[in-house]
Amino acid sequence: MKSKRATQVVIAPAVRSKQGNITLYLTFLPGSDLLRIADIRRLQRDKNQKLEGFQRQEIRDHVNEIAQYLDHGGTLFPNAIILALEPSIKFDGSRGPPKSDVTVKDAALGRLHIPVHEEGQRLAWIVDGQQRSLALSKSSNPGLVVPVVAFVTDSIQVQREQFILVNRAKPLPQRLIDELLPETQGISLPRDLTMRQMPSRLCDALNSHEQSPLRGLIKRSSQTSGSGQVVTDTAILDMIKRSLNNPIGALADFKALGDETGDANSMLQTLIDFWTAVRDTFPDAWGLPPSESRLMHSAGIAALGDLMDRMAARVTTRKGQREYFATELARIKKDCAWTAGMWKGLDREWDQIQNTPQDVKMLSQTLVQLYAQKIKR
Structure with a gap:
């Protein structure tokens, strides 16, 4: 609950x-005020594994570099901080209509009133510029006035959409974008990002569905490393994408004509059925770290995904x-060397x-060839 009094x-x-x-x-604020009025919504999961927030973790080296620039006389800070504001924020418009010679008629001058609340209860959130905001707060020049662009919404989905779009041209971790995409259903996303939504949605489901054998085993950006998380989400995403892009892939059959959407439930059920069979067929190799089991290794996940398509x-x-x-x-069970022996x-x-691409290709071809030999007999 947000505090009603500031x-x-x-x-x-x-x-x-x-x-x-x-x-x-559009406004200007002293850097020292940014973290007094705005929270940073970190990407994380709640106790029910529901996705919260969208911001990556603080990049300390980057923050320190900006702070050092400001401390050593750097005063040019033209890049705007982007905020999301709750609808309850107050704006006092100036009295009187705009002058007749003003070109932009739908812009109003006034004053923005932003209350100061405790962390976690603030009415503004940083959508873009968290590293710069943190640097301003640590700098010996926190009073530097910086430009701020704010948009009004109480929708976390809109905030996530803007966060992804603003950061597309920056080196934002792909895993972070992939994890956010299932929670971003806006039609404003470019086609390339829309096409990545389905694989990430399926990856989320495999990691959370009560019937999934991979439940709790997939490492995602929002989660701190745990003993049970042994498969990277990148490996699962790549496996799903390979199947979707393969004309005869196990998941491609369920795609809608002309795009990457389709029967997600059937896709998920196929993945659950196959990986449950993998778990039951190779119980001694299941759930181990990749260093102890190549079945849980990225190469093993990719090769088995190709075998799923073949089957x-x-x-x-x-x-x-x-x-x-x-x-x-x-x-092919007796011919596999997931935890010991030679292929x-x-x-x-x-x-x-x-x-590596070479090893993944070799292992995939080996599994498919072994299977092809067995079904000919």
């Missing part, structure tokens, strides 16, 4: 305008799909398989 209010001159149905403000191509009915996968995997035909010890 001990202080920051009042700043501002220009108000609109873009569509969204109210915008699914022979499915005649979705009924009994899990049992079908288990029967087919049993054909036949590769002349490689089990732990010599690395996450």
